[in-house]
Amino acid sequence: MSITKDKMKNSLKDKSSIWLTFSRTNYPKAKDSFHCFFEGEDRKYYIDRIEQFTSFKSEEIIGYDCKGKKAVIDVYKKIISTQKYSSSALGFFVDRDYELDEKIEDSILYQTAYHSLENCYVVLSAFKDIVNKEFGINTIDEDFEKVINDYKDRIDEFRNIVAYINTFIICFQKLGGQLVLEKFNLSDFLDIGIESIQVKMDISLEEIKKYYLSKLTKDLEMNKKYSQENYDNFCSIISKVEEIFNDELLVVQTCLNTKIHGKMELYFFKKIIEDLKRLNKINKYFTHKRDCIYIEEQSKNILSNLSKYAETPNCLIAFLENLGSEKLQKYQFAN
Structure with missing residues (x-):
């Protein structure tokens, strides 16, 4: 997402x-x-886990939707600099993103294990639970082994393909460029199914550059707000992006589990669920048609609906248990 004047004002x-x-x-x-x-709707994921791993009950948890990482960090800095809150029970939850920001080490600030919270919904352990409980497939069934093996192959394939797009984004952000992430429509690049992923266009630096430039050019023709600013920014920085792209790509390829954008992986997950439901309906994938599959993959509440299946990383458990430990009781209840 580009850093526009409007977004800065909103922050x-x-x-x-x-x-x-x-x-x-x-x-x-x-x-x-x-x-x-919280950054936003992340509270749907965190609240249950806060109850589970701390001594706080739901009625004792006050949540704040800060509408973005920057706002969470800004409020965090303001609160910890105010002496009267030094013994208050506080927790701040942000996404790791691409690890380009300065990391803050603090016992009251949690940073996700992956790029963002959405990644926790697509890890293999979460998908296994969904197949077992939402599709009604026992873990000892032939169909279970089949769909899990296909999922492992597809997500590895997907991550390797979109590594190029993620690298392009990282290069721009690292160089201070304004990149509009909404311009990247993965359906223009890929057709995703449980049995295969079809690549619709060459995903190389040159092709990604052409693709993104065509989007900016179209905005210019339509005289959209900030279109000239975004276009000029792209032209001023693209040569530097080309210089560092290959080195950054190597980094991404060695850290695919943490360097792939969460919303991209969530898109992949939705397409896999959609395809499984389609194939099940026409009895073309499982050994027999599975009834009562009610996952609404396009629901706006999908993160809330599937929260119980999402992975709870060990680092989050440790963070929450630390907040609730006896060692911090004086910190939490001094008032």
């Missing part, structure tokens, strides 16, 4: 709004509650 507005809600409204009424700050 400042969100930070101010969250700060005022916390400091003037919620904290005075609930000093002993656990105040948690």
